[in-house]
Amino acid sequence: MTKIVECIPNFSEGRRKEVIEKIAEEIKKVPKVRLLDYSADQSHNRSVFTFMGEPEAVMEAAFLSAKKAVELIDMTKHKGEHPRMGAVDVIPFVPVKNMTMEECVALSKELGRRIAEELSVPVFLYEASATRPERKNLAEIRKGEFEGMPQKLKDPAWMPDFGKPEIHPTAGVVAVGARMPLIAYNVNLNTSDINIAKNIAKVIRESSGGLKNVKAIGVMLEERQIAQVSMNLTNYEQTAIYRVFELIKMEAKRYGVEIVGSEIVGITPMKALIETAKYYLRLENFNDEKQVLENYLIGE
Amino acid sequence: MTKIVECIPNFSEGRRKEVIEKIAEEIKKVPKVRLLDYSADQSHNRSVFTFMGEPEAVMEAAFLSAKKAVELIDMTKHKGEHPRMGAVDVIPFVPVKNMTMEECVALSKELGRRIAEELSVPVFLYEASATRPERKNLAEIRKGEFEGMPQKLKDPAWMPDFGKPEIHPTAGVVAVGARMPLIAYNVNLNTSDINIAKNIAKVIRESSGGLKNVKAIGVMLEERQIAQVSMNLTNYEQTAIYRVFELIKMEAKRYGVEIVGSEIVGITPMKALIETAKYYLRLENFNDEKQVLENYLIGE
Numbered sequence: 001m002t003k004i005v006e007c008i009p010n011f012s013e014g015r016r017k018e019v020i021e022k023i024a025e026e027i028k029k030v031p032k033v034r035l036l037d038y039s040a041d042q043s044h045n046r047s048v049f050t051f052m053g054e055p056e057a058v059m060e061a062a063f064l065s066a067k068k069a070v071e072l073i074d075m076t077k078h079k080g081e082h083p084r085m086g087a088v089d090v091i092p093f094v095p096v097k098n099m100t101m102e103e104c105v106a107l108s109k110e111l112g113r114r115i116a117e118e119l120s121v122p123v124f125l126y127e128a129s130a131t132r133p134e135r136k137n138l139a140e141i142r143k144g145e146f147e148g149m150p151q152k153l154k155d156p157a158w159m160p161d162f163g164k165p166e167i168h169p170t171a172g173v174v175a176v177g178a179r180m181p182l183i184a185y186n187v188n189l190n191t192s193d194i195n196i197a198k199n200i201a202k203v204i205r206e207s208s209g210g211l212k213n214v215k216a217i218g219v220m221l222e223e224r225q226i227a228q229v230s231m232n233l234t235n236y237e238q239t240a241i242y243r244v245f246e247l248i249k250m251e252a253k254r255y256g257v258e259i260v261g262s263e264i265v266g267i268t269p270m271k272a273l274i275e276t277a278k279y280y281l282r283l284e285n286f287n288d289e290k291q292v293l294e295n296y297l298i299g300e
Numbered sequence: 301m302t303k304i305v306e307c308i309p310n311f312s313e314g315r316r317k318e319v320i321e322k323i324a325e326e327i328k329k330v331p332k333v334r335l336l337d338y339s340a341d342q343s344h345n346r347s348v349f350t351f352m353g354e355p356e357a358v359m360e361a362a363f364l365s366a367k368k369a370v371e372l373i374d375m376t377k378h379k380g381e382h383p384r385m386g387a388v389d390v391i392p393f394v395p396v397k398n399m400t401m402e403e404c405v406a407l408s409k410e411l412g413r414r415i416a417e418e419l420s421v422p423v424f425l426y427e428a429s430a431t432r433p434e435r436k437n438l439a440e441i442r443k444g445e446f447e448g449m450p451q452k453l454k455d456p457a458w459m460p461d462f463g464k465p466e467i468h469p470t471a472g473v474v475a476v477g478a479r480m481p482l483i484a485y486n487v488n489l490n491t492s493d494i495n496i497a498k499n500i501a502k503v504i505r506e507s508s509g510g511l512k513n514v515k516a517i518g519v520m521l522e523e524r525q526i527a528q529v530s531m532n533l534t535n536y537e538q539t540a541i542y543r544v545f546e547l548i549k550m551e552a553k554r555y556g557v558e559i560v561g562s563e564i565v566g567i568t569p570m571k572a573l574i575e576t577a578k579y580y581l582r583l584e585n586f587n588d589e590k591q592v593l594e595n596y597l598i599g600e
Binding site for chain 1: 304306334336352396397481488541542545559560561562563564566567568569570573574576577578580581582583584585586590591592593594595596597598599
């Protein structure tokens with residue numbers, strides 16, 4: 001029963017290719033860690049790495065990549081559109097196989113302790129690893145960003161979970177945690193009116209009364225001149241993709257607008273798509289574990 | 301790059317548990333072969349085994365199970381609803397991973413030769429392995445069944461592909477071949493009128509002008525008192541499940557009837573369900589290989 005965990009750290013560097021490559025090398029050099037993907041966004045000035053493997057190896061890769069980022073990224077010189085608070089900004093662990101959420105939480109705490117002790121970067125635990133309700137949401141921790149952190153850490157309510165209440169002078173602070181797989185899902189509308197996408201985003205997202213586990217904004221796809229509802233689905237088991245799709249379709253009708261397409265950005269668990277097929281085909285008594293061939297190809 | 305092939309032999313024994321268990325033992329004793337499932341049908345007096353693994357091991361298991369069936373099953377005493385022509389009636393190989401259809405055809409020919417030589421059971425090659433167009437369809441080969449085979453084999457058009465044109469006195473003949481994965485798919489209607497299911501089956505199946513790769517009949521689910529369109533989809537890549545589902549829905553409307561549910565019997569490749577999700581979500585640019593997490597868990 002090999003345990004497999006996924007790690008998706010975000011770094012505050014999306015422009016200097018040589019820095020991104022050096023971070024990638026740290027991950028690649030850990031035996032038995034599989035680097036699935038890494039990509040950088042220039043305007044966000046941010047990069048995202050996805051790798052997986054057995055817990056100890058993945059934690060080692062996460063630590064080494066964080067260490068390299070602390071060494072090479074100077075937050076006092078960082079500018080970018082995406083909110084950020086550290087050189088390595090956030091490190092989530094996601095259970096993939098034979099792994100419980102509790103085990104991912106334990107792993108995140110082990111890494112957090114090590115980052116604080118060895119790299120002198122204060123660590124906040126977030127999502128399933130959070131030690132207080134107000135620290136579950138990464139956006140709350142990150143409020144104030146790198147520039148506001150020295151002040152924020154003076155507040156006893158924002159004492160870091162590991163390390164002293166002083167930011168690392170160039171690397172800031174980092175959030176480490178465990179969470180469910182997140183699906184980045186966007187729905188494209190046959191309108192160039194971004195306000196329609198914004199209105200739909202507002203009614204379907206959790207924060208303003210919509211579906212739980214849905215974060216949504218309205219954006220404009222300039223090249224195609226169409227509006228898009230851009231989302232993060234933070235728990236596809238509770239809040240299925242098809243339900244999000246159908247709810248957007250229903251809300252769009254109000255404006256005489258239709259869905260022209262949708263997209264999943266990055267990697268999704270098979271189960272999220274199988275649930276969708278089960279819904280539309282009205283499948284009765286389908287057992288994912290036993291009836292999907294690929295489940296027999298995945299080792300114990 | 302480990303090659304994985306699936307084998308789904310059908311045996312003419314669905315009642316004597318001890319015989320079925322002895323066949324299962326032959327498969328289980330081959331190292332590295334994984335027996336996924338086996339099930340028997342009393343009224344059909346027939347059992348179906350599903351196992352997979354590397355080609356040589358799977359072929360060995362197929363041969364040993366055939367040998368045991370020839371030893372323990374006497375077709376002169378066999379009665380059952382399902383058409384049949386041999387103790388081991390049919391042995392298909394299905395490519396699963398890193399395996400081409402041509403390699404499955406080669407495997408089927410190797411097994412066919414061995415069965416004819418070592419077990420003295422004449423072998424017909426069918427589906428992708430067929431040596432003549434009229435032998436592609438298993439139903440054509442099996443026509444006449446066990447009882448009619450001695451006569452049929454006298455016709456030079458039905459000279460077996462391996463072995464002499466004489467049936468094995470108690471084990472009959474066998475068809476061996478390579479084919480795509482087959483999906484057993486049934487659609488349930490909110491009517492107790494079997495004729496509606498029969499009419500729909502007729503218009504959607506390939507043989508009478510419907511969708512290619514679809515075999516369909518109308519049956520009655522007595523317990524639930526509803527009619528069902530019962531199908532085999534012989535190429536889900538060419539003829540997607542959702543297309544079959546939607547076409548049945550459309551035809552059912554003619555009778556004021558709706559689909560209450562559908563079912564996949566046995567095992568399906570993940571891709572068949574992912575295609576369905578892609579259709580209904582109108583997914584753009586989705587790359588199965590790279591965007592489904594489980595594909596990274598399956599070894600090379």
